[in-house]
Amino acid sequence: AQKITQTQPGMFVQEKEAVTLDCTYDTSDQSYGLFWYKQPSSGEMIFLIYQGSYDEQNATEGRYSLNFQKARKSANLVISASQLGDSAMYFCAMREGESGGSNYKLTFGKGTLLTVNP
Amino acid sequence: KAGVTQTPRYLIKTRGQQVTLSCSPISGHRSVSWYQQTPGQGLQFLFEYFSETQRNKGNFPGRFSGRQFSNSRSEMNVSTLELGDSALYLCASSLDRGLYNEQFFGPGTRLTVL
Numbered sequence: 001a002q003k004i005t006q007t008q009p010g011m012f013v014q015e016k017e018a019v020t021l022d023c024t025y026d027t028s029d030q031s032y033g034l035f036w037y038k039q040p041s042s043g044e045m046i047f048l049i050y051q052g053s054y055d056e057q058n059a060t061e062g063r064y065s066l067n068f069q070k071a072r073k074s075a076n077l078v079i080s081a082s083q084l085g086d087s088a089m090y091f092c093a094m095r096e097g098e099s100g101g102s103n104y105k106l107t108f109g110k111g112t113l114l115t116v117n118p
Numbered sequence: 119k120a121g122v123t124q125t126p127r128y129l130i131k132t133r134g135q136q137v138t139l140s141c142s143p144i145s146g147h148r149s150v151s152w153y154q155q156t157p158g159q160g161l162q163f164l165f166e167y168f169s170e171t172q173r174n175k176g177n178f179p180g181r182f183s184g185r186q187f188s189n190s191r192s193e194m195n196v197s198t199l200e201l202g203d204s205a206l207y208l209c210a211s212s213l214d215r216g217l218y219n220e221q222f223f224g225p226g227t228r229l230t231v232l
Contacts, residue, residue, distance in 0.1 A: 033218050043206055045223035052218050091161065095217055104215055105151065105163035105174055 002026065004092050004109035011114050013082045020067070021077040021112045023092030029053075032096045034075040035106065036066065039089040048090075051075055082116045089113050120145065122211050122224035130230045136197040139227045143190050143211030149173075150192040151221060152184060155206040164207075167192050168215050196229075204231045 005024045013019040025034065036048040051059045051066045059066040067076040079086055090113075093106040123142045131137050143150050151174075152164040163176040167186035184194040190211075196203055206228050210221040 031217055035220070037223070042225070043208075043228070044225045045208060045210070047220050047222055050218070050220055093161075104149070104166055104217070105176065106153075106161075106210075106221060107163070108161040110160050 002109075003107045004094055006090075006092055006109035006112050008112045009110070011112055013079075013114065013116055015084060015116055015118050016081055018078060018080045019082055019114065021079070021090050021092075021114065022074070023076055023109060024072070024074045025092070025094050026073065027094065027096050029096045032094055034066070034068070035093045035095070036064070036075075036077045037091045037093060037108075038086075039091060039111070041088070045091070049077065079114075084116050084118060087114060087116045122209055122222055124207075124209050124224040124227050126227060127225060128228050128230075130232065131199050132232050133199055133201060135199050136195060137199060137229060138193055138195045139207055139209075139229075141192045141194075141209030141211075141224060143192070143209075144222055147211035147213050147222075148190055149212045149215050149219070150186055150190060151210045151212075152192070152194050153208045153210065154178075155208060155226075156204075161208070164194065166215075173215065199231045201231050203229065205229060 032053045034051045038046045049061045049064045065078045089111045091111045092109045125140045149168045151166040166174040181197045186192045206226045208226045210223045212219040212221045
């Protein structure tokens with residue numbers, strides 16, 4: 001089974017509107033971290049936001065917020081007031097806690113290509 | 119603070135050759151991880167180094183190896199290159215090993231194997 005599922009291969013949004021990028025995850029660990037990264041066409045992965053499994057509040061970083069629903073195992077990224085520069089690939093990733101080993105790797109989803117239209 | 123740097127940015131090699139990629143982490147960061155990104159397989163974890171020791175390894179053949187130096191700089195080596203090794207290789211650093219440490223990525227090295 002896939003650890004991280006991003007069901008939207010591509011999304012379109014009008015400039016200045018909000019957009020939600022979906023991410024569901026699969027883990028049996030109690031401790032884990034969820035991350036969102038942005039990858040523009042240049043290739044560099046840019047860290048956006050992080051949510052810990054024990055965090056009760058949804059994470060926010062400027063125009064980015066993470067809609068964390070633990071029971072549903074979802075961690076959707078919300079971008080408010082989209083800008084043309086937000087056009088990029090967006091990846092959801094998870095790092096799981098120690099369950100028989102030191103799993104300090106990030107497991108990534110397949111990504112969502114966001115296009116912001118003027 | 120300077121970000122993660124990777125050299126070279128672009129590389130073209132032929133099958134059978136070997137290649138060494140370099141990564142300098144953010145100053146003070148002690149953990150370095152490597153990832154391979156291809157259109158077909160997406161982002162896949164290669165390995166992680168901390169305190170000059172490999173701490174975790176992904177599901178890649180032994181042709182892929184790496185090391186970390188005392189200043190936390192890391193290199194990865196791919197021997198006997200195959201066409202399928204063509205990919206973007208990303209290096210990421212984090213302050214420490216830990217579940218909640220953010221990883222910061224470099225710009226990547228784009229390797230093309232002909």
